[in-house]
Amino acid sequence: MARKTAPAEPITLDDSLWERVMEATHGAVAPCFQCGVCTATCPWGQLQDEPVNVRQLMHRAQLGIEQENGAMWWCTTCRACEELCPRDVPIADVMVSLRDLAWKDHAVPEGVSSVMWAMYWDGNPWRRPPSQRAGWSKGTEIPRFSPDCDVFFYVGCTPSYDSRSQKVARALTHIFGEAGVTFGTLGDGEPCCGDAAYGLGQHDYLKQIIETNSRLFAEEGVSTLVTTSPHCYDMFANHYPKDIGLKPLHYTQYLAALVEEGKLKFEKPFEARLTFHDPCYLGRANDVYDEPRAVLSAIPGVTLVEMEHSRADALCCGGGGGRMWIDTKAGERFADLRVPDAIGTGAEILVTACPHCIACLEDSLKQAGSHIRVMDVAEVVSAALGAGETP
Amino acid sequence: MSELKIVVCLKVVPKSEEVSVNPETNTLERGNARSEINAADMNALQLALDLKDTHGGSVTLVSMGPPFAERYLRLGMAMGADAGYLLSDRAFGGADTLPTSYVLAEGVRALQECDLVVCGEESSDGATGQVPAGIAEWLDLPQVTGVTTAQLLPKSRLIRARRELHGGYEVVEAPLPCLVSVRLGANEPRFIDFQRWDWALEEAPVTVWSAADLNLDESLVGLKGSATVVAGVAAAATAERRREFLSGTAEEKAEQLLERIKNWTRA
Amino acid sequence: MIDPRYGPQEAAGVWVHLEHEAGELASVSKEILGRARALADERQEPLTAVLMGSGVGGAALEAVSLGADEVLVAEHPLLDPYTTAPHAKVLDALVAERKPDILLLAASPDGRDLAGRLAVRLRTGLTADCTDLRINPENGLLVGEVTGFGQGILATIECPDHRPQMATVRPGVFQRPEPDASREGRVEKIAVELSEADRPVRVMRRSLKHGVDITQAERLVVAGRGVSGDLALLKRLARLLKAEIGGTRVAADAGWVGHDRMVGQTGSVTHPKLALVCGVSGAFQFTVGIQDAGTVIAINSDKDAPIFDVADVCVVDDVFQVLPRLIEYLESEKKKNGRSD
Numbered sequence A: 001m002a003r004k005t006a007p008a009e010p011i012t013l014d015d016s017l018w019e020r021v022m023e024a025t026h027g028a029v030a031p032c033f034q035c036g037v038c039t040a041t042c043p044w045g046q047l048q049d050e051p052v053n054v055r056q057l058m059h060r061a062q063l064g065i066e067q068e069n070g071a072m073w074w075c076t077t078c079r080a081c082e083e084l085c086p087r088d089v090p091i092a093d094v095m096v097s098l099r100d101l102a103w104k105d106h107a108v109p110e111g112v113s114s115v116m117w118a119m120y121w122d123g124n125p126w127r128r129p130p131s132q133r134a135g136w137s138k139g140t141e142i143p144r145f146s147p148d149c150d151v152f153f154y155v156g157c158t159p160s161y162d163s164r165s166q167k168v169a170r171a172l173t174h175i176f177g178e179a180g181v182t183f184g185t186l187g188d189g190e191p192c193c194g195d196a197a198y199g200l201g202q203h204d205y206l207k208q209i210i211e212t213n214s215r216l217f218a219e220e221g222v223s224t225l226v227t228t229s230p231h232c233y234d235m236f237a238n239h240y241p242k243d244i245g246l247k248p249l250h251y252t253q254y255l256a257a258l259v260e261e262g263k264l265k266f267e268k269p270f271e272a273r274l275t276f277h278d279p280c281y282l283g284r285a286n287d288v289y290d291e292p293r294a295v296l297s298a299i300p301g302v303t304l305v306e307m308e309h310s311r312a313d314a315l316c317c318g319g320g321g322g323r324m325w326i327d328t329k330a331g332e333r334f335a336d337l338r339v340p341d342a343i344g345t346g347a348e349i350l351v352t353a354c355p356h357c358i359a360c361l362e363d364s365l366k367q368a369g370s371h372i373r374v375m376d377v378a379e380v381v382s383a384a385l386g387a388g389e390t391p
Numbered sequence B: 001m002s003e004l005k006i007v008v009c010l011k012v013v014p015k016s017e018e019v020s021v022n023p024e025t026n027t028l029e030r031g032n033a034r035s036e037i038n039a040a041d042m043n044a045l046q047l048a049l050d051l052k053d054t055h056g057g058s059v060t061l062v063s064m065g066p067p068f069a070e071r072y073l074r075l076g077m078a079m080g081a082d083a084g085y086l087l088s089d090r091a092f093g094g095a096d097t098l099p100t101s102y103v104l105a106e107g108v109r110a111l112q113e114c115d116l117v118v119c120g121e122e123s124s125d126g127a128t129g130q131v132p133a134g135i136a137e138w139l140d141l142p143q144v145t146g147v148t149t150a151q152l153l154p155k156s157r158l159i160r161a162r163r164e165l166h167g168g169y170e171v172v173e174a175p176l177p178c179l180v181s182v183r184l185g186a187n188e189p190r191f192i193d194f195q196r197w198d199w200a201l202e203e204a205p206v207t208v209w210s211a212a213d214l215n216l217d218e219s220l221v222g223l224k225g226s227a228t229v230v231a232g233v234a235a236a237a238t239a240e241r242r243r244e245f246l247s248g249t250a251e252e253k254a255e256q257l258l259e260r261i262k263n264w265t266r267a
Numbered sequence C: 001m002i003d004p005r006y007g008p009q010e011a012a013g014v015w016v017h018l019e020h021e022a023g024e025l026a027s028v029s030k031e032i033l034g035r036a037r038a039l040a041d042e043r044q045e046p047l048t049a050v051l052m053g054s055g056v057g058g059a060a061l062e063a064v065s066l067g068a069d070e071v072l073v074a075e076h077p078l079l080d081p082y083t084t085a086p087h088a089k090v091l092d093a094l095v096a097e098r099k100p101d102i103l104l105l106a107a108s109p110d111g112r113d114l115a116g117r118l119a120v121r122l123r124t125g126l127t128a129d130c131t132d133l134r135i136n137p138e139n140g141l142l143v144g145e146v147t148g149f150g151q152g153i154l155a156t157i158e159c160p161d162h163r164p165q166m167a168t169v170r171p172g173v174f175q176r177p178e179p180d181a182s183r184e185g186r187v188e189k190i191a192v193e194l195s196e197a198d199r200p201v202r203v204m205r206r207s208l209k210h211g212v213d214i215t216q217a218e219r220l221v222v223a224g225r226g227v228s229g230d231l232a233l234l235k236r237l238a239r240l241l242k243a244e245i246g247g248t249r250v251a252a253d254a255g256w257v258g259h260d261r262m263v264g265q266t267g268s269v270t271h272p273k274l275a276l277v278c279g280v281s282g283a284f285q286f287t288v289g290i291q292d293a294g295t296v297i298a299i300n301s302d303k304d305a306p307i308f309d310v311a312d313v314c315v316v317d318d319v320f321q322v323l324p325r326l327i328e329y330l331e332s333e334k335k336k337n338g339r340s341d
Helices: A015-024 A037-041 A054-063 A080-084 A091-104 A112-122 A130-137 A157-161 A163-179 A195-199 A203-220 A230-238 A251-260 A290-297 A334-344 A355-368 A377-384 B039-055 B067-079 B097-110 B131-139 B197-203 B250-265 C027-043 C058-065 C084-098 C109-121 C232-241 C249-253 C306-310 C319-336
Strands: A151-154 A224-227 A247-250 A272-276 A302-305 A349-352 A373-376 B005-010 B012-014 B020-022 B027-029 B035-037 B058-064 B083-087 B116-120 B143-153 B158-165 B168-175 B178-182 B206-209 B229-235 C014-018 C047-053 C070-075 C102-106 C126-130 C132-135 C142-148 C153-158 C165-169 C186-190 C202-207 C219-223 C244-247 C274-278 C295-300 C313-316
Touching: A015 A054, A015 A091, A037 A054, A037 A080, A054 A091, A080 A091, A091 A203, A112 A195, A112 A203, A130 A157, A130 A163, A151 A163, A157 A163, A157 A355, A163 A251, A163 A355, A163 A373, A163 A377, A163 C306, A195 A203, A195 A230, A224 A230, A224 A251, A230 A247, A247 A251, A251 A290, A251 A377, A272 A290, A272 A377, A290 A302, A290 A377, A334 A355, A349 A355, A349 A377, A355 A373, A373 A377, B005 B039, B005 B067, B005 B097, B005 B131, B012 B067, B020 B229, B035 B039, B035 B067, B039 B058, B039 B067, B039 B116, B039 B143, B039 B178, B058 B067, B058 B097, B067 B083, B067 B197, B067 B206, B083 B097, B097 B131, B097 C109, B097 C126, B116 B131, B131 B143, B131 B178, B131 C084, B131 C109, B143 B168, B143 C109, B158 B178, B158 C109, B168 B178, B250 C295, B250 C313, B250 C319, C014 C027, C014 C109, C027 C047, C027 C102, C027 C132, C027 C165, C047 C058, C047 C084, C058 C070, C058 C186, C070 C084, C084 C109, C102 C109, C109 C126, C109 C165, C126 C142, C142 C165, C219 C232, C232 C244, C232 C274, C232 C319, C244 C249, C295 C306, C295 C319
Parallel strands: A151 A224, A224 A247, A272 A302, A272 A349, A349 A373, B005 B058, B005 B116, B058 B083, B083 B206, B116 B178, B143 B178, C014 C047, C014 C102, C047 C070, C070 C186, C102 C165, C126 C165, C219 C244, C219 C274, C274 C295, C295 C313
Antiparallel strands: B012 B035, B020 B027, B143 B158, B158 B168, B168 C202, B229 C153, C132 C142, C142 C153
16 A cells, blocks of 8 residues: 655654563563564454554564554454464553553543543443442342352443343343352442453553452452453453452353253253354453353253354454443444354344443444344343343 | 642532432431542643643642541642642531632632632532632632633733633633633543552642631631521432333324423523 | 621612623523512512623613613623623622612523622622522522532522522523513613723633534433434424534434534533433443433333433434424424514
C-alpha cells in the first residue's frame, strides 16, 4: 500500500523507558524476536486496512521508543497471537502493561478514567448503585455465604446489574438448587474483582483491589469460589495471591464436575442444535475448552456442532481487555465476524459462557437480522432442568 | 503573573440513593450511607488541575464537613491537588447555604492568597447551587456560574469561560481573582495518580480549622446562622423507576403521554 | 443569627424578578407571575414585577396582563446582556429601599446566579429550585417545596425571620396564566446609575443556537433501532419540547445521529430531567447512559423490551403511531397558549 513518507524525525531511544517496560512486563517483552506472527494473527487484521501492528508495538517497547498512543488500547487481550507466538511471549500482558505505563504518564484515552471512578465510588465499572448490587435475584432470597456452604458464588458486576446477564446468575442459582449444592453470596457487599482495572491497565489500583478483596475473602472463610464470568474467574485464578486458600472455578468447570459426580442429572430432553463460542478468558487464557462442552453434551437431545473457528482458534467477541468500556466503531466489531461462523453451523442457539460475549454477540446477531438466539451455558442447563427462564 | 493559586471547594456527600426518609419521624436517615465527593466538585477539581497543568501554580482544597472528610481531601491530593483545609466544627452543623457560604468564604480568605476559586455548580444532596455565588459575595469576587470550560489568559489576568444557558451558551471573561462554578459532567475527572498516593495519604498537608481557628462568630455559623428551616421532609416517589404502562389505542396513549409531558413544553 | 437587612415587621409585598431574552418575557417568568398572583391575593398584598435590562420596557405591560400590579423597570446599557454584578447591585438597592416580603426568581442559569448572590448580600434565606410554592396558613410564611438527594427526597423550607423570603422556581412547574389585556397596573421607571466598574464580567459571545453537548441537555429525545432511520418526527418532537436529539449506538452507527449524540457507556452519560426514548430496546450499555435522568419515557412496540425496566412511563406501541398524535396535540396546545416564547 502506498503511504506518504513522513519527514524523518530523529528516533530517541530511551533506556529508562526500556527499563520501565521490562519492569512493567516482568521481562515478558525480552524474548520477542520480531517474527511478526502476532500481527498476522491479530483479529484486527480482518477489520482494518492498517491492522494493529503488534510486532511494531512489541518492537517499540523493546527499543524504548515512545508508543504512538492509540494502538495499544485496541487490544482485546484475546491472546490469539499468543497461541502462535514461537517465543511464548505473553503479548496481552505486555499490552496491558503498556497501558499501565500510559496511566503513569497521564496519557490515557478519554473515558477510561470514568470507568475507574465508577469502580472506586460504586464498586462496579458500570456506575450502578452499590446498594442495589443484590437486585439481580429479583426478590428471591439468596443465602448469605458462610464457610459451611459448598461454594461461594461470586456473581460479578455485569451479572449483578445487566438485566440480560442477571438471567444467567438466576439460572445458576436454579441449577445449584437442583443439584443440591449449598451456596452463598456476599449480597450488596460483594466487591468488584478488578477485571476492568486489569484490562484497562490501571494496575496500581488493581493491586489495592486485590489486597482488599483477599483480606475480605480470608475473613469470610471463602474456599471454593464459583464465578459467573470467565473474566472474574481469570482474575481470581491468575492475579490473586495463591496463599489465601481461594479455589476459584468458572461455573462451567464446577457444573462439569457435578455432572461427572452424578449430582447434576438431566431427565428431560432438550432438543436443540447448539454451537459453543469459546470466551477468550475461559479458553485461550485458561485452557477451559472441554468443560462447557461436556456439560452441554450431557443434556439429552442436544446436538452440539462446532464453528469453523473454535477452541484455541475461536474468534474473540471484542469485549475483553476493557473494550466493553471503549467505543468500537461500526464495521470494526469482532462479533460481526463471529456471527457468520455461527450461522454457518445451522445451529438454532449460539451458546457461550461470558456476559461480555453475550452482549456483543446478541448485538451483532440483531444487526445481521439473524434469528439465532444467544444463550449462556447456565441458561441452557437451567432450561433443560425445567422451570428455567426463557431468555 | 506570579504563581497561580487556585482554591477548589469540595463537599463530601452521602450517596443519594442510600438516603431515605423515616416514614414515622419524617426525618432524613443517612444511616450507613456511603459517602463520595460531590460529582460536580470532581468536575471543578478537574478543571482546576487542568489549569495547573497548563499554567503551573497550586491547587488547594477547602471543604466544610465532619472529620472523616479528611480522607476525601487526601483523595483529591492524590489526583493532583497540593494542600487541603478541612473546616470542621460541631458548630458548623445544620447550616443552610447562608452560613455554609460564609464559613467556606472565611476559609478561603484565611488562605490569604487566591487567584481563582472553583466550585461544583451544585451538590447532589442539597442541590441548591447557591453556595458558589454566596462565597463570591462574601469575598466580594466576580462570579461566573454554570461553566463547562475555562481558559486562563495570564497576561491580561482574565479567565475566559463558557457558561451554559437555557438552550444556548455564552462566553464570558472575568478578571482574576474571581470564582467560577462548574457544571456536572463538564469534563472527565482524572483518576488517582498512584505516584502521589503514599504522599497524599501520609504526608500531604491537611489542616483542620475550627470556628475558633477562623475567628468566626459562632452565632453566624451552623444552625444558628441559618435563615431557613426545614419544615418537613418526605420521600419523593422517584427513587425507583415507576414503570407505569399506558393502555389503550395509540391515540389514547398519545393523549395520556401529553398529560405527562405538558409541563415540559413550557419554559 | 446573621442579621437580616430588615425584618418581617417592615416587610410587605410579593415581588417577581422577570427574566427575558431580547425583550421577550421568559416562559418561566410568566409561570411565576401566575403563581405569585395567587400568593399575593392570599396575602392581600400587591404583586410587583422587576424588569431589568436595556430596551425591555415593552415587556412591562405584558407582565401587567399576566397579573402584576406594579412593574419596576430598570434600564441601563450595562444591564444588557445579563451579568451578575450590575443586576445584583440594582436589585439589592431596590429591595433594601422597598422591603418586599417575598422575592421570587427563575431557577434558570441566570436566575440562580443572581439569587445566590443577592441572598447573601441581603443576609436572608433562599429556597432553591422550588417545585411548589404556597403560604403556610398557620404562620403566613412562604413554603417552598424542593427536591434533594437526586430527586429522591422532598423537603419543605421556610424562612421565618429574615426578609425577603427568597425562592427560585423550577421552570415548567406552574401553569402559565392567561393574559388579560384589560388589567391595569403601574409601570415605574427606576433611575439606574452604573459605571463600567460595576461590571467586572463581560459577555464576549452569546449564542442561543448551540453546538451539541448532550451531557448538558435538560431534555432528550433518543432514537433507537426501532425508528429505522426516520428521524423527522423525533426532530419535530424535540423542537416542541426544546429537547436535544440523542441516539443509541445503532442510531449513531447508521449515521441517523452524529457520534457526538450517542448515549450510553461508550457514548455520553447524560443527566436530562426528561428523556423520551423511542424504539430503543434498552441494552445495558445504553441504559447506563440515562440512569441519571429525572423522568424516562419509553416507546417501543416490544412489550418485553428491557427498556421498560428502567422507564417511568412505558408505552408499548409503534413509535410512528404514537408520535404523530402526540406532536399534533403538542402543536395545538402551543397554539392555544399563544406564542410560547
